[in-house]
Amino acid sequence: MFTGIDIGGTNTDIAVIRNNNIETEKISNEKGISSAFSKIHSGGKIAFSTSQPLNRLMVRSAGEICIITIPGPGLRREGAVKGAVTIRGDVAEDIDPDEIKQIFGETSAEYLAIAGKFSTRNPVLEERVHEVALDYFCDDRIALSHFIGEIGFPSRIATTIINAQLKEVTLGIAEIIGSYIPEQDFFFMKSDGGLTSPDMIFKNPSELYSSSQAAVVLGAKYLTGIDDALVMDIGGTTTDFIPMKNGLPEKTMVDVGGGRTDIKGIRALSLPFGGDSIVEDGLLPFREGVSLAFGGKFRTFTDALNVCGYEIGNFRSSGVIDREISEIVLNSYLDEVSKAISVFSPNLIIGTGYLAPVLMPEISAITGIRISVPEHAESANAVGVAVSRVSLSMKVHYDSEKKKLSINGELRQPPGKLTDEELIEFCAAELRKTALGLGSPPEDCEDIEIQSFRAYDVVRERAGTGRIVDLCISILPGISAEAP
Amino acid sequence: MRTGIVYHTDYLLHEQRPKHPERRERIAYTLDLLDEEEIWEEPGIKKIEPRMATEDEVLAAHNEVYFNYLTGIDKKGADIDINTYGPPGFLKGALLSAGGAVCAAEAVFSREVRNAFALVRPPGHHAGRSFGGGFCYLNNVAIMVRAVQNSGYKRVMIIDWDAHHGNGTEDIFYEDPDVLYTSVHQSSLFPGTGPVKDAGYGEGKGLNINMPVPPGSSDNVYRYLMEEVIIPAGEEFRPDFIAISAGQDNHFTDPLTSLALTARGYADMMSEAVALSDKLCNGRLTAVLEGGYGVEGALPYVNLAIIASLAGLDLSGIREPASYEPLLRYEVNDKALEITKKMVSKLKKVHSDYWNFI
Numbered sequence: 001m002f003t004g005i006d007i008g009g010t011n012t013d014i015a016v017i018r019n020n021n022i023e024t025e026k027i028s029n030e031k032g033i034s035s036a037f038s039k040i041h042s043g044g045k046i047a048f049s050t051s052q053p054l055n056r057l058m059v060r061s062a063g064e065i066c067i068i069t070i071p072g073p074g075l076r077r078e079g080a081v082k083g084a085v086t087i088r089g090d091v092a093e094d095i096d097p098d099e100i101k102q103i104f105g106e107t108s109a110e111y112l113a114i115a116g117k118f119s120t121r122n123p124v125l126e127e128r129v130h131e132v133a134l135d136y137f138c139d140d141r142i143a144l145s146h147f148i149g150e151i152g153f154p155s156r157i158a159t160t161i162i163n164a165q166l167k168e169v170t171l172g173i174a175e176i177i178g179s180y181i182p183e184q185d186f187f188f189m190k191s192d193g194g195l196t197s198p199d200m201i202f203k204n205p206s207e208l209y210s211s212s213q214a215a216v217v218l219g220a221k222y223l224t225g226i227d228d229a230l231v232m233d234i235g236g237t238t239t240d241f242i243p244m245k246n247g248l249p250e251k252t253m254v255d256v257g258g259g260r261t262d263i264k265g266i267r268a269l270s271l272p273f274g275g276d277s278i279v280e281d282g283l284l285p286f287r288e289g290v291s292l293a294f295g296g297k298f299r300t301f302t303d304a305l306n307v308c309g310y311e312i313g314n315f316r317s318s319g320v321i322d323r324e325i326s327e328i329v330l331n332s333y334l335d336e337v338s339k340a341i342s343v344f345s346p347n348l349i350i351g352t353g354y355l356a357p358v359l360m361p362e363i364s365a366i367t368g369i370r371i372s373v374p375e376h377a378e379s380a381n382a383v384g385v386a387v388s389r390v391s392l393s394m395k396v397h398y399d400s401e402k403k404k405l406s407i408n409g410e411l412r413q414p415p416g417k418l419t420d421e422e423l424i425e426f427c428a429a430e431l432r433k434t435a436l437g438l439g440s441p442p443e444d445c446e447d448i449e450i451q452s453f454r455a456y457d458v459v460r461e462r463a464g465t466g467r468i469v470d471l472c473i474s475i476l477p478g479i480s481a482e483a484p
Numbered sequence: 485m486r487t488g489i490v491y492h493t494d495y496l497l498h499e500q501r502p503k504h505p506e507r508r509e510r511i512a513y514t515l516d517l518l519d520e521e522e523i524w525e526e527p528g529i530k531k532i533e534p535r536m537a538t539e540d541e542v543l544a545a546h547n548e549v550y551f552n553y554l555t556g557i558d559k560k561g562a563d564i565d566i567n568t569y570g571p572p573g574f575l576k577g578a579l580l581s582a583g584g585a586v587c588a589a590e591a592v593f594s595r596e597v598r599n600a601f602a603l604v605r606p607p608g609h610h611a612g613r614s615f616g617g618g619f620c621y622l623n624n625v626a627i628m629v630r631a632v633q634n635s636g637y638k639r640v641m642i643i644d645w646d647a648h649h650g651n652g653t654e655d656i657f658y659e660d661p662d663v664l665y666t667s668v669h670q671s672s673l674f675p676g677t678g679p680v681k682d683a684g685y686g687e688g689k690g691l692n693i694n695m696p697v698p699p700g701s702s703d704n705v706y707r708y709l710m711e712e713v714i715i716p717a718g719e720e721f722r723p724d725f726i727a728i729s730a731g732q733d734n735h736f737t738d739p740l741t742s743l744a745l746t747a748r749g750y751a752d753m754m755s756e757a758v759a760l761s762d763k764l765c766n767g768r769l770t771a772v773l774e775g776g777y778g779v780e781g782a783l784p785y786v787n788l789a790i791i792a793s794l795a796g797l798d799l800s801g802i803r804e805p806a807s808y809e810p811l812l813r814y815e816v817n818d819k820a821l822e823i824t825k826k827m828v829s830k831l832k833k834v835h836s837d838y839w840n841f842i
């Protein structure tokens with residue numbers, strides 16, 4: 001049994017795949033997230049996607065977040081304190097606990113971001129600051145940068161600031177989930193569409209950023225068998241356009257609050273209109289609540305569609321909207337949609353979301369582009385989460401001369417001196433072991449790719465030659481071999 | 485206006501012998517640091533792709549016999565001097581290094597960037613008209629200066645702060661009335677040239693200013709020489725362009741020299757040079773990497789300091805880590821400034837006929 005749950009802004013979608021049968025359910029978040037979770041039966045594989053922590057993130061003012069950076073010699077960084085880690089991962093200068101205690105004593109901030117230069121090669125200074133911080137901050141509001149792994153200190157700082165604010169929300173969601181699923185035996189989906197463990201998400205919650213959109217793409221792929229198309233997801237508050245390539249979303253970097261971050265987003269375009277968008281004299285880009293057609297008290301885009309002749313929900317309740325306004329609203333929506341589609345010039349559009357069966361034929365008629373609306377399109381997101389497989393990335397820094405190996409910012413003992421090939425083999429085996437440990441079937445661990453590789457030799461006058469390698473190696477996301 | 489950085493991954497290819505101090509790591513670590521600092525994302529920075537220098541460009545600085553000699557030994561490799569081996573195929577790397585310097589200056593003159601740093605190797609300032617050596621095959625700075633002159637900007641000032649005397653550059657411009665060569669170098673170090681009395685010849689008389697400094701010379705010595713000699717000479721000379729032979733081997737951690745400059749000292753010196761270029765020649769300045777062998781310790785953040793100064797970035801984080809402080813205290817010679825002042829008074833005697841500021 002495979003269960004996928006996507007926690008969206010307005011609804012929570014659930015898909016349960018048993019044998020060859022897919023059951024889906026959409027539950028309004030107004031009934032409380034617990035009401036959705038109570039429908040989950042434990043057993044089998046259970047996975048969640050949600051972009052909610054980031055969507056709900058109010059970028060906090062400077063006073064609310066304390067930033068400690070450990071740049072050592074180099075460019076000036078906000079929040080710089082004493083301490084330096086060298087390129088080789090050695091500590092060239094320790095932190096000064098008194099300096100840090102003084103900063104913590106004076107700040108009224110409740111969130112803390114700790115980021116050190118080259119911390120991915122030696123996290124010890126970040127950890128020392130963290131130790132001091134525990135007397136001043138709640139650990140749920142402290143984020144460290146070395147878990148983010150990727151090289152690029154300014155981006156890691158920016159992402160850590162975001163993570164400090166996301167961690168608590170993410171832990172909160174996991175706690176609610178955990179009360180229904182024992183022993184945290186579930187997965188979270190990341191922005192790349194792959195699944196990972198809750199522990200890894202707590203270390204870098206920004207990984208959730210585009211997970212809901214990624215889920216839609218995997219669902220569209222699974223339900224149609226198509227690899228390349230534009231996925232158009234018509235939700236309650238937005239309509240998203242997400243290109244799908246080889247059955248996966250395309251990655252892109254994300255700016256949050258004006259700064260570059262290490263947050264992995266996916267290529268997508270979002271219109272601020274969906275089925276719950278308010279209708280007054282025209283279509284407004286926000287949601288206030290449930291449509292008349294679904295027993296709510298708000299005049300929405302869904303109601304306008306009913307006035308135009310569709311039969312969605314309790315369509316007779318929608319009649320209070322003026323016919324002329326309904327048509328204007330529909331036409332202006334279709335207008336915006338065709339403009340958005342033209343950005344991607346697709347050969348095929350897969351429609352998902354509960355309005356897809358209604359609107360996609362109209363869109364095909366206007367644009368002349370082929371469409372596909374699979375069965376269960378309304379919960380493609382949850383289906384995508386259910387069928388996805390575990391995907392993991394390892395950012396590795398190996399220094400054979402100093403006998404140092406750091407994997408995702410955590411120091412490990414290297415198993416002797418390794419050639420490049422042996423290092424790659426070792427890391428691939430570690431990846432497989434971790435994925436198997438998370439319950440991945442062996443067939444899901446075969447698709448291993450080296451994303452980047454850089455190496456150079458180190459020479460000492462008398463001692464032998466060493467080698468420094470930076471490597472990023474991943475099990476690629478995709479649909480699990482076990483999915484029926 | 486931005487600061488250009490010339491760089492190419494092929495600069496990591498050249499290697500004389502694996503344990504030679506002028507080796508790949510020199511730039512590999514710097515690059516590692518620039519990536520970690522995300523320097524390429526800075527709005528004030530632009531990456532410039534180099535090309536190989538052309539034969540014509542090379543022959544504007546070196547004579548044909550020497551260039552033919554280099555071409556001849558390129559196939560099988562040969563020793564050029566006791567420290568300098570030309571491995572098979574070395575010429576391609578040398579041409580890309582010289583071409584990188586030329587591209588840096590071209591980008592400055594086309595106003596694509598305000599100023600530039602050519603992060604190139606192998607270095608060049610020991611290569612003269614008809615000789616190589618001291619890890620150098622082609623004189624990158626000289627080839628660049630000649631290219632600038634041939635584009636119509638005749639007057640060029642060279643500031644060579646590499647710890648070693650730039651005997652090659654001196655040789656090429658010794659009689660040139662349009663090129664002012666100034667060099668601060670550790671006295672009695674390789675190649676042994678560069679005394680105060682070598683002041684230029686013929687039309688170039690007075691335009692060769694050698695400033696040998698004692699071991700242990702630190703930031704205060706360099707600041708003194710900038711203020712007392714280099715800046716006033718530049719102001720009087722009024723160049724169209726300033727070229728810097730930026731050797732980073734005067735840092736106190738450098739294993740081959742005994743000078744004691746700090747990262748901040750470099751940054752301040754470069755900032756003064758940038759200010760001078762603003763005053764004299766619309767900010768047209770190009771720095772070209774020469775030596776620097778403290779490959780994993782200081783070279784990366786010293787190169788970063790130079791970039792930060794060129795780009796006008798905040799320099800308050802340019803410093804030394806605490807663990808280096810004892811070494812710095814050990815390396816600094818308190819008498820160096822006094823000795824340098826004596827050298828300058830001698831220099832003023834040698835040059836008094838050629839300069840009004842003296």
Ligand SMILES: [Zn+2]
Pocket residue numbers: 646647648731733774775776
């Ligand atoms: Zn040198």
